[in-house]
Amino acid sequence: MNNSNKAFNQAIALLGGLAFAWYLLSLVPFTKNAEWTKLHREQEEKIGDWMLKSMTLGHDSLISAQLDSITKVLLDDLLIQNNDLRSKVKVHLIQSDEINAFALPGDHIVVFSGILKEMESVNQYAGVLAHELAHLQESHILKRVTREIGFSILISMITGSGGGGIQKVAGELSGLAFSRNEEKEADLVGAEMMVQAGINPRELGALMAKIEALTESNAQFEWLSSHPAGKNREEYLMQYELPAHFREDIKMERASWLKCLDALSESTEEEYQ
């Protein structure tokens, strides 16, 4: 056998062997039901509880029977195809002028009264909830936690420091925005949830347009800064094509919604499960 044939045959054998070994090993379910994924979930919940406490510290929770009931209706309708998340998700309505709403590890969603007051209809509230639910459903929060813990471990390995622990990581998480891809995914998944619930996703686009306009003159509008690329998102939500079978389901009349918002000042802690 000459050298070219020998090299060719050995190349096939070596590279083919590596590829075959990779294929065979990839059939092994390493990640399925692994113990460390369960630990991750526990860590996520601990981080979520800690973040919720620290981020709502000094703020009262809202109490409104009407808001209670409409939140439950919206969660039921938006998560009609995700019973698992429906049973876990907890929505916290917090008294604060900050125009913000966000999802936290451990399936928490926090909505500040500041953003509620900007909503002109219950559909816009549904839009914000759908968007945050989509972040939870698509595990964006878990990915953020993984990234930050991974980054923290990597930094401590490189610098030789002991690392700051979960609490430090959780503190840093609160200041971070999702990536543009994650935002777009949350918008589109949230829009699908809205359509299934009989709510037009353009309502969320309209809310974004309003907040975008307000943001230009006031730095306190946090929702778009933690959810980047607002204008672009507003455009594709406004152009969202509704399926032929779409039938709008009115969850609450506009007048009732506005009346409900007027009652927001009388509130204490509420949690919707």
Place this chain on the structure above:
Amino acid sequence: MEHSEATVIDLSDVHDFEFGKASNAYLMSIVAFMVGLPLPIINLAATGIIFLESRKSTFFVRWHSTQALLSQLLTVLLNSGSFYWTFAIIFGNIPLTDAYIAYLIVVILFNLWEWISTLLAASALRKGKHYELYFFGAITHLIIKK
């Protein structure tokens, strides 16, 4: 891995000092491997330096420097893949999958195989023997001519 007495390379033409110099090409990559474990490019750079230095050396030394370099090239390619995949999982939106863990195992096993082969090559040359690595030896024969 293939350990064969030279059929193409005639050892009677090789001087004693050449075995030492050829062995250094492999030792360099082993030392660099231990120093720069997380950054696979360091092994390649170290082997590359030896390769460049040996360009005007004898056929035997050039042959082994080239074989050492070629074996490092594939290792670096595979290691870079695992390095960037890991990086993407930690910092990007790529999920941790069974395929990733399988790839990592294959790369670790290949590194072990390559590392043992390199050690055996360096050791054989110190004893005055010629040593050809599986596949890389055949490729080296195609590249390096007297």
